[in-house]
Amino acid sequence: MDKMIRPIFTLELNYKIVPGLVTIGKYDGTHPCLTAATTADKVLIHSPHRRSSNVTGRVVWSESNREIATLSVNQALSALVAGKFLPNEDKDILFIGTPTHVLAYHVHDNRDVFYKECTDGVKAMAIGHFGESKNPLVFIGGNSSVHGLNYEGEEVFWTAVGDIVTSIALVDYYKNGVNELIVSSEDYTIRVYKGDKVINENVETEVVTGLASLPESRFAYSVSNGTVGVYEQEVRLWRVKSKNFAISMHYYDLLGQGSAQLITGWSNGKIDCRSIKTGEVLFKDSLKHSIAGIVDADYRSIGKTDVICLTVEGEVRGYTTTKCLGENGSASEQETVRDLLSQKQQLLLELKQYENNTRYNEESGKGQEDMGVIPASTRLQIGIATNDESPKPHVEIFISTNNDTIIRAIVIFAEGIFKGETNIVHPPRTKLGSNLSVPLLLPKDIPIDIHIKAFVGYPNSIQYHVFELTRQLPRFSMYSLKEGKDKHNDSYVEFKINERLQRICIWINQNFLLPTDIEYDCGAYLEIYLKCLRDNSDLVLYFDASGKTNFYTSNLSLAADLIQSLATFCKVESLESKAHFPEDEKRLTTLMEVLSEIQDSRLRLGTDIADKLGQIRNLVVRAEDSRINALEEMCKYYDELNIINKELINGYNIRLSNYTEGRESMKSINSIIQKASRLRVGPNAANMIGHCRTAIKNNNIEMLIKVIQNGEP
């Protein structure tokens, strides 16, 4: 019979919860309290073990439910995390992130540990030990950077990320007792940091929405297209895709197997428990509403933790380790029988297919076109090339059969390059032929696996043979060779790489989609002229026999991608380069100026508000005073009040746009820094980021540009 694990407790909070903003903390050091953000932007703390109700201050206890307290921060909530943070104290600290600030709040003592402005916003947070630090740090991911703060609120870590941070996790990546930082951002990337150094980058097919650390140097990730997967260091163990989205992931030994399983909460209210190693579903249950978060804690005070699921409607369910399923597995005898029977059925069916085929060939001579009988020697030929002649240059996949059969349709499965996961070519009946070409536009420079399914038969068939092909498109597919030699672009990056030019040729042939392989015979240098199919811009690769290498392109991120790819290919540990990108430098200068202007005006606006508030107070008193004494005066005061109110609203809008502009410029600056750092490899890259941070702090534009050019001030 079906394996059943029934919840051991359920309760209703009667609050609506924001998905993802759920945590649990032992604010008194022993009793866990489920903490979540409500849709009304309040922090809800559920303390079923509360004895005394003498805690006052910011926290407001609900009158209807004695176990629930709420905390208002008067700002939108964007992240929530709790954990041990202060040295020599076992009480958990609650961190509340808002779009502009982070509050470290000591719930038990009702005091702020610190309240710090985060101009970059707070999008994700994580607490834990990192690198050398003795005390836990809190990591705050913003719109384009990650900060690490210690218990005094000092910034001890900073790095630029390049896009909005979506999730942060701390994982012992090398199983050496030291945590590494894993950051996912909206540019589909998961980056692993050891200290300041990026040690690994994985590009996914969509925005990575969540990360969860797992034991044994593994971590789980979820993607906005419904994928969930697990990495063990650089290796992806598995991934699955469904039509719903994973909201929360957590590890817990639900089945009593001695090692934990991955528990995932989905947007349709499903929770499933999967094997971390294989992704096989071992148990699933379904709640009525979307999951808001999954945590584990000893919620029943029995000395053992339970896994707790919270839905957006405030329903809480607790599950605990259930042993009754036994060690030998899983399936009951009826299930085994059922599985075997379906295997048998499948095999019998396949056998029947072959038998029929043989019979058909023996009695050949019946032309049954509609059944989709095709010559056995039918093959599918595939050619992939760049096409820069069409008005919209693209990569072209040309597929043809080797006889008079036709291709009815082609389905290409690939992730990240289409609107969905497939691209379908289904020509109208009149245009059917034995060949088809499919244009592909690749938005990013990443290697892509494409799975092609072609339906081959005759025009009147009702059944077709399906040919399946898999190809990998090289990373820089969207670049084609260019005729003639133009003047070099004035933006370039220059570095030295000690590698034979023959090897460089191999790298080029592997990573570009060129009509013929490039070969190096002899000569002092190798020069390749290319054109980008996306924007028709030029790219020149120049390799000198002495090792001096120049990439001429106006696209900073392309230069960075090329260097990273080449460095990986040549296994270079450390690489320093000189960059010259006048456009980006100019942009950087303007952005920095904008930023400092904004900072100035922010101060000015701040004083203005204080001023207006004073006036308002004054007017309200006067107006109310005249209500009693001189009624005719009242209107006048309220009119004035109205004017000031409007001014305040105007001021608010100005500040808002100011803030947005500031955030955008900060993001652009960080993105340039991040790309520039990728022009270097190894410690040089980390150093460069450090220097940039100093330059920004000192508002030293010259130094910043110098760092970007040379990698050091």
Place this chain on the structure above:
Amino acid sequence: MELELFRVDYNIVGITSKSCLKLLPYTKIGEQQKVVVADNEGILQVFAVKKEDIQLQFKTLPGHKITSVQLSGEPGTMSDKIFISSENEVRGFTKKGKLFLSFDSNMTEPITSMYVLGNDLFLCGKHTYNHYKDCKDIGSYLCGDCIVDVIALHINKTHRLVALIACEGRMIRALEHARVTLSMEVESSPTVLHIYEDNDTKLVIFGTVDGRIGLLDIEKTQSFNKWIIQDNRFSSAISCIDSYKMVQNEHQNIIVGRQDGNIEVYSINLGDNETSALLHTTNCNESVTSLCCGIVGEANYDEILVATYTGRIFGLTTQTVERNITTDSKNYYFTTESAQKIVKLKNEVEELQMRVGKEREKYQASTHSYMEEMSAIPLLSIRDSMVQSKQDASYVLTLEVPTAIDNVLLQSNVPVDLLDVEKNSAVVSFSEAEPHNGNFLLATYRCQVNTNRLELKIRTIEGQYGTLQAYVTPIIQPKCCQVRQFEIKPLSMHFRVHSIEKKRPYNLLAIKGLFSLAEIHSWVFQCIPEVPEKPQFVDTTTTLFFQSTFLGTHLECNFQKGEAKFASDNISTISIIREFLTKETTKKKIKIDISIVVNDDSINHILKLIDPKLQSHAKLSKEVLLLDALHELGVNDTETVQALSTKYQVLLEKEKELRAEFSNQPAYLDRLYGIITDLYIDYYKFKGVSVKSRIPKLLTILDNYDYKNLLLFFRPDFEMLD
């Protein structure tokens, strides 16, 4: 659930059709019964289950697809003779496997359904009904509708022999001596008939495509009596019914198998007005083709034996499986019998794997040889259906393959919307539509593992007609895919009814020309769903009535050779028919005269019909807005909620339902607007005015909806009476 049943898998056979499974009668109460099953490969087999092992009694050689299995016997003896029908032949076997009858019916069509009662044999093809007594033809009947099932019984009072045929055109006909004596109209197309015998009463019940079960009263009122199992939401079609005492009770239970794999047990009490109560439900993820109740796996334990489309034979037994769990460790352990069974199965699978491996190599080799060999994959058998779901005015498309589906590619040359189905876990991906290439919809469904069955929901737009194609690729090697085509008719949102209100203001369309009855019938058939495939020859004029699922407007069609009349209270419907007929007749170069009478009052009537829908939708969206606002206030505590006015309190209470309703019909308003816009354009088109330029104004009026304003916009010269 009041009844707990446990699934036990017995065997697999080939693909099965409906009524392919029977249980041989027992000689002693409580004794295990033998299973009779026939499949599409033409194999009839009888087996018994002894200690979890299958003991085959006999098995015939493969042949033509077997369409029906019936048991019968001489009156007064046990019904242990097995009759099978395939093509247009009927064969009879004894329970030992001896062939005692081979009878060629000489019917023009292959037999689709059969019933045997004593010496009487009833055979039905798609359109013919034949009655044989002692293998002598004693009568036949030709039916315009498609016949789906046949049964026969002796009426209690008169002892007359009456045969009943279920026809797709929402009709159940009773025949005596091959003459129709009764035509019983039902609301929905019947799929299966069953005789419910309980305490000496014999009643006829039937299942429908929309998942209901109804009762017929043949003796007294001679018409449809009532629905006994009825769900308000759309549920899957009934594919088989059985009655049995699963629970010790006064009355027999009804056991129902559905196309979506649901097996349900109901307790009913026909004397009472009270409807049925659901006792048990299981889903097996494959469509159920046939089920029988009896004792199979273990003596004295009742069970439901089920056959699915893919050929799985399993039982749902009242015997608990808990005997396999030792009390102390709570672990499952394999009983020796089942362990043996598993080992045996494993060996079989291994052997098959070897054979398949060899064949695979051979096939691979053939693709590399230069001989002129062909690669022929036999046609997959795919079971599909596209059924109208009246509740939300959409179509439910189901595809089922005997093996797991890898992916399904959907292509349509007309705009249709794909709606999300909760049951369907496949990952859908839309590819860019290319209207210039005739691809208005291109989508793939990538199925999760072990999905044999895919259910999709499609919303069509009336007036836009064409073909929807599904390319189904199962996971089996060598890979192939099959196309299934589904016609989307111009008036896709209409269904047939038996009568319409005569009082409504109707617009008329009349055509005259040199066309035959067959031609006009085929045009109507292509234009409107649920039209019988063949014209009825009995009457000179055929009259059909239809109703629209979305608005409830009516349509009446009257046609004969050289003349056709259509009447509808919706001008748009008339306009669609006119366009379609003009196109078809021009194609055939037939000259026709068209005359149209527009009834201006029908505009008021339609707008009145739409009015409550618009009002309630506007109210709903307003309430949802209010709810959002209420949540801004952060009212969650009961005490704060009580401070609100009752209106808001009620609103908060009903929140879940309101939101569900709201999210269930995202494009509802757009659809209504579309209908009104079409109506406006069509109305003025008949007046010879093009009003394209005034559509934006119509939309602004709709956004600030008011019945009177809208009516005035439609009919500026119309004077309101009040």
